[in-house]
Amino acid sequence: xxxxxxxxxxxxxxxxxxxxxxxxxxxxxxxxxxxxxxxxxxxxxxxxxxxxxxxxxxxxxxxxxxxxxxxxxxxxxxxxxxxxxxxxxxxxxxxxxxxxxxxxxxxxxxxxxxxxxxxxxxxxxxxxxxxxxxxxxxxxxxxxxxxxxxxxxxxxxxxxxxxxxxxxxxxxxxxxxxxxxxxxxxxxxxxxxxxxxxxxxxxxxxx
Numbered sequence: 586x587x588x589x590x591x592x593x594x595x596x597x598x599x600x601x602x603x604x605x606x607x608x609x610x611x612x613x614x615x616x617x618x619x620x621x622x623x624x625x626x627x628x629x630x631x632x633x634x635x636x637x638x639x640x641x642x643x644x645x646x647x648x649x650x651x652x653x654x655x656x657x658x659x660x661x662x663x664x665x666x667x668x669x670x671x672x673x674x675x676x677x678x679x680x681x682x683x684x685x686x687x688x689x690x691x692x693x694x695x696x697x698x699x700x701x702x703x704x705x706x707x708x709x710x711x712x713x714x715x716x717x718x719x720x721x722x723x724x725x726x727x728x729x730x731x732x733x734x735x736x737x738x739x740x741x742x743x744x745x746x747x748x749x750x751x752x753x754x755x756x757x758x759x760x761x762x763x764x765x766x767x768x769x770x771x772x773x774x775x776x777x778x779x780x781x782x783x784x785x786x787x788x789x790x791x792x
């Protein structure tokens with residue numbers, strides 16, 4: 586009898602020992618370790634190599650405004666290549682198309698990674714400007730277009746300079762910093778061309 590009790594006890598111990606790994610596994614599945622939870626959380630907060638949360642309202646506004654303005658520069662630049670009478674103005678218009686298209690593509694990638702929607706058509710104000718310039722031709726177009734370009738780029742430089750110093754999202758801030766020198770050069774060139782057109786017009790005298 587004593588031998589039988591020992592045999593039964595050993596069987597019970599073996600069954601309990603075999604069930605132990607299953608119990609441990611069940612606990613592991615139901616309650617992940619803190620380290621694993623943190624790692625999973627970090628992976629969920631990343632997309633395309635960028636943090637997807639925490640972008641400020643000011644940064645979002647800058648992204649949308651910059652995208653809107655860049656789109657207008659491209660559309661008006663295309664118009665200048667078609668309607669300008671001055672070769673210098675045409676070349677400037679083509680530069681607007683090239684530079685702002687490139688910057689716009691970069692900004693769209695950043696906006697997408699942040700989950701920030703950007704405009705896909707001209708604003709009402711920009712559409713009015715395009716319609717107004719479309720009705721002009723020759724030197725009238727050149728003067729009006731370059732005047733708008735000076736004004737637009739004064740605002741662009743101010744906006745991008747502010748974002749490059751005060752922005753909180755590192756990707757958006759970096760975009761503003763890298764694009765700012767190009768915008769400053771646009772403004773410099775626009776100011777040089779605009780007086781040239783006024784001078785040429787004045788030399789012709791009253792009609």
